Amino acid sequence: MIGMTLAQIAEAVGGELYEAAADAMVTRPVVADSRAAEPGGLFVADGAGHDFAADAVGRGAVAVLASRPLPGLPCVVAPAAEGGARRVDASVVALGRLAHAVLERLTDVTVVAVTGSQGKTTTKDLLAQVLSAAGETVAPKGSLNDELGMPLTALRADEQTRFLVLEMGAKGLGHIRYLTEIARPDISVVLNVGLAHLGGFGGKEVTARAKGELVEALLDDGVAVLNADDPLVAAMVTRTTARTVLVGESAAATVRAEKVRLDGAGRATFELVTPDGTAEVALGLVGRHHVANALSVAAVGLAVGMDLATVAGRLSSAVALSRWRMEVTERPDGVTIVNDAYNANPDSMRAALETLPVLARGRRSWAVLGEMLELGEASAEEHEGIGRLAVRQGVSRLLVVGEGARAIERGARSEGLSGEESVFVPDADHALALLERELRAGDVVLVKSSRDAGLRHLGDALRQEARTVEGGA
Numbered sequence: 001m002i003g004m005t006l007a008q009i010a011e012a013v014g015g016e017l018y019e020a021a022a023d024a025m026v027t028r029p030v031v032a033d034s035r036a037a038e039p040g041g042l043f044v045a046d047g048a049g050h051d052f053a054a055d056a057v058g059r060g061a062v063a064v065l066a067s068r069p070l071p072g073l074p075c076v077v078a079p080a081a082e083g084g085a086r087r088v089d090a091s092v093v094a095l096g097r098l099a100h101a102v103l104e105r106l107t108d109v110t111v112v113a114v115t116g117s118q119g120k121t122t123t124k125d126l127l128a129q130v131l132s133a134a135g136e137t138v139a140p141k142g143s144l145n146d147e148l149g150m151p152l153t154a155l156r157a158d159e160q161t162r163f164l165v166l167e168m169g170a171k172g173l174g175h176i177r178y179l180t181e182i183a184r185p186d187i188s189v190v191l192n193v194g195l196a197h198l199g200g201f202g203g204k205e206v207t208a209r210a211k212g213e214l215v216e217a218l219l220d221d222g223v224a225v226l227n228a229d230d231p232l233v234a235a236m237v238t239r240t241t242a243r244t245v246l247v248g249e250s251a252a253a254t255v256r257a258e259k260v261r262l263d264g265a266g267r268a269t270f271e272l273v274t275p276d277g278t279a280e281v282a283l284g285l286v287g288r289h290h291v292a293n294a295l296s297v298a299a300v301g302l303a304v305g306m307d308l309a310t311v312a313g314r315l316s317s318a319v320a321l322s323r324w325r326m327e328v329t330e331r332p333d334g335v336t337i338v339n340d341a342y343n344a345n346p347d348s349m350r351a352a353l354e355t356l357p358v359l360a361r362g363r364r365s366w367a368v369l370g371e372m373l374e375l376g377e378a379s380a381e382e383h384e385g386i387g388r389l390a391v392r393q394g395v396s397r398l399l400v401v402g403e404g405a406r407a408i409e410r411g412a413r414s415e416g417l418s419g420e421e422s423v424f425v426p427d428a429d430h431a432l433a434l435l436e437r438e439l440r441a442g443d444v445v446l447v448k449s450s451r452d453a454g455l456r457h458l459g460d461a462l463r464q465e466a467r468t469v470e471g472g473a
Contacts, residue, residue, distance in 0.1 A: 006023075009076050013065070013098050014097065015094055019074050020076065031056075037056035044092070045066045050064075065098070067090040079094070098151070100183070108162065109163070110186045112131070115167075115176060116227075118194055118343070120143070127139060129318040130306070138153065139164075140153045150167070166179075177216070177217070185222065187222065188240075190224070191227055192230045222242035225300060228247060228248035228252045228253040229249055234246060257273070257295055269283070280312065281312050289355075326355070327340070333441060335441065335462075337463055345372055349386050353446070356444065363444055368431060368447045370404075371449055371450060371453045380407045387410060387411025388414065397421060399425065428457065
């Protein structure tokens, strides 16, 4: 956060000061969690967050960016607002205005924005590790990609920042457009158009319209990095006058992967082919699907002037930064846990299930699968399809968790999986109890579901079993 007085902040957001000193300086981060507030910072109160404003001020926050006056607390009170594409608190709209005002002052920052139905968080993590070789880089912590999280990330930029990486998500038309009005991208990356949030969008074509808002925001001197292997993404070249770079494994891609191969741990090695030459990349991330993410990152690195050798080297040394995304734990008792349960949709489920046999290498494999949320009327059909795919991928045991995922078992049984090979349990506690009884040395366990289905905590519990075993040895 660049230093600003409360008077300057109030002017930027169109708000009014309440019980606050106009010359008080905000020099530390803007946060939405009162527990993260620190002296010199600003606390933004989102909805119920107003109840925690006193705690934030008690921890040293200079003031509260609030939707209403809070007696006894220094506040910048935001003006009433509708909130762009979605109805959000006036304080969150004001937060976006503040982020926009700060970025207007930081003229040397290159804004790199990423969207896609899956892979956004891993891609922004890779971008942070690659671009930091060329200059000070700010990127989201975790998965902050909405009207609250994205401005919070943008406000971490200051005069030393050269690259600002932003993740932009959407659940409907206009959502990304609103975010780009806060932070106009210099480089827009569209990874894919899949079935995530299908219930909200209503179809992949509508999803493509929403994701394409990211390239529409580019000025003529911008760069659009588009997935040549996804027809809906490749077609976005017509939606911008900026320079476009196609990435992928098809011949149409100018930044592409050739000779892709996986090692025994499911990590991809490939030849990175670019207009600047070729280089070998050996990813440290588990899963072939990360090749597509890496290609987009390579294109961004080259677009900002990095040399090919540095880009390839940084990609090869990159590690997973965000939790619950193909997170592999080798337990001391010989069991391998793959916790990929931060989020799930049919495309990411398929990617995970296709990686499982590579990791198992003939050992007994478990697919512990929970519900994929926000699929609307397609939910039953898509869950059944995942059950059939699990059988075709040769899983030894399928454990379906939760009523919302029951159609997975139905699909698996229609494909011929039966008896003890396929089991349904009502919740994660029952799943953990079953796994504790039946896991044995050499087993490989994939845990996968949408975040709110809660299986990431099951994956953590299985990792805890590893610590218990280790501690008792």
